[in-house]
Amino acid sequence: MGNSCVTGSVQSNHGQSQEPNGAQTTFKWTVDGFSSLLDKGNGWTNSSVFQIRGLNWHLKLNPRDTKIGGVKEYVSLKLVLAQQHVRSGTVVDASFKFLIYDQSYGKHNKEYQVSHNFQSTSSISGTSYMIPLRTLREKSSRFLVKNCCIFGVEFGRVVVAKGNFMSETLFVQKINNICSDSQVYNWSIDDFFLLKNPSTSPEFELCGHKWFITIHPSGEDKSGNYLSLYLRMKVSDTLHQSSGNLVELSISIKDQETGKHRKLSDRCQFSKNSPSWGWPKFISLEDFKDSSNGFLLKKKCCIEAQIAVIGSSKIE
Template structure:
């Protein structure tokens, strides 16, 4: 399951309160990524992802769960975890990890990021961590993912004597050994994630979009509240790259108050488009972590959510359609 990311928006238009409004086009300020001369990072940088209430995740269906974002050498990354991966000829479920270079790093096509790194499952009792070392060239859309690594069988992870699950908590991570880019920021950042419990019932929000065919550019919903957090949706009716082939759709966490800054929120989400008569719908689901910082947060969703032609053929009733966000908060985290 692939979930793309999308940058947050400014505060413009956030005071809209109506639950039924036409989507309003919005053009965000241009965002740039600083680049400096090529260099090598010799100092190791790492990211730890602690998941509490881990056994509930083991019960979930097959699919990838995304960590929050972390920054190394001016580039944004995230980890993907699959607890039901399989090897060819082996029917057992495996724990797989993957390192992903975020699209928000906004690399040009001629820039290559060469990384050597370790993917880890931490043994919290005996210190006998399970690790796999890789090298990968991150560059184009097809190579932003390092490739899945079947680390250990799930049954091994669950053994009480293994030390991998302690107090219903499991810790995964990545350790960057060396990172070289053609153009990169020399700075690096070490991030530690500590997750704590905090769950909410599943709730849904419906965004009524009138006159879909008249929309141009980026559109955004009013803010809504689920699980004590404020959220909003962004939609690109002609696609985030404006090619007119696919509609792009994302969920964002709105700017938090001071008490929530630097916190993270793991969620299960479903985004749907449907008509207002038959409730005919197209739905995408996933699990991911939102990080609430002082600035607007990044969004999770799909660049190729649904074909624009399908929207026009199946989901419009008198030019109107519904976008639904179904969200359940399944924990909380703190960035140290």
């Protein structure tokens, strides 16, 4: 298949032990056209934000993950709790399972149990090396059927319970479709020390959408030890609440002397519910202000956003 279709759903699990506040809840994420995602190489793809137990979450999928120092490839999942929906100092004690489904029987027979304390300073769970990629791609495998895989996360004990249903369809396009070739915007800042916290770049247009960069010169936490950077899409009123765009995003702070830029990348979905993605701890202010690194010279710095729209999504 040329395109990838990624479908997610949130639903209640019945026939299992239930917490006093309601039934356990599962998010299922179907990747139809798995080979198209593999062709994009090592890297994380984010699901849309979904709400379970009154909190906002999203999954991260890496189809070509490797262990440190290793060469063997794994299909890995992470679960992320949106920090902005957790009060400062709050700990969300959650137990959950990462799942991969045997499509011949409609049941999962590969799972990984996780217990994790999500905090405002640490929202990403540990990685689960669910299954070697080679195993998943074997002809006898029931996990990969007609180029389709189904992953999931099953929640056990979570502080807030809320039962609802929603689904997501993510269409990952072939290379050279839509705006898969990256487009670049450079924001030159003449005096970093005059920036407010936060400050925004001038509005710019790439890949048929309008954007701006948000910078927090002294970070978002009280410590003030880090510089934060985000890319925000200017979402038009015509964009449906259930629509989104899958974007390959890179943000760089340029080294003005040697070209050894500080660059972070991700694959994210922009929508009305999540118009902004980025990094609260992009770089320490100590490293940024060290003139030997070339990031800040004579009060000047340059931030580059590189954007490629590689798909679209629909939530039902």
